[in-house]
Amino acid sequence: MTERVLSAEGLLASLMAQAEGRGVDLVTLRALVEESSQAGARRALASLGLDDASARRDMDELRELLSAWRDAKRSAWRAVVTWVVRVAGAAVLIGIAVKLRLTDLVAQ
CATH class of the missing domain: 1.20.5 (Single alpha-helices involved in coiled-coils or other helix-helix interfaces)
Structure with a gap:
């Protein structure tokens, strides 16, 4: 599960760099919001102890x-x-x- 969080955070960082480099278009902005919300949800579940298989x-x-x-x-x-x-x-x-x-x- 930790690998997925790291890869999601890496993807988020990549999207942020992409948005900075070319200016933010709608598709990039939507992808950024989607990935950041998923990463935030994963962190919230992990802080509650609900990130394991059970x-x-x-x-x-x-x-x-x-x-x-x-x-x-x-x-x-x-x-x-x-x-x-x-x-x-x-x-x-x-x-x-x-x-x-x-x-x-x-x-x-």
């Missing part, structure tokens, strides 16, 4: 982990909402029972 697998695992976390969070919120609705329903039923004096039936 980087793709690592990113896939991270995506799976993030997806599982989101699913767990969604399930937890659903469970909380379900319990809140159940407790509220039970409170309403108890309130109705007290209002209709149905508690006297339980005491007997």
Whole structure:
């Protein structure tokens, strides 16, 4: 991977020298921008430790982990909402029972 970065940086240096020598035309400028953006992306990935052969697998695992976390969070919120609705329903039923004096039936 390091050889590819060096060759990309060498190509970038060559393109810059070419642009200086003949004045910048559109094709040279586009090639310069393309190569510099690719070299920058490679350096950014290398600084994050994602420039090796297992980087793709690592990113896939991270995506799976993030997806599982989101699913767990969604399930937890659903469970909380379900319990809140159940407790509220039970409170309403108890309130109705007290209002209709149905508690006297339980005491007997």
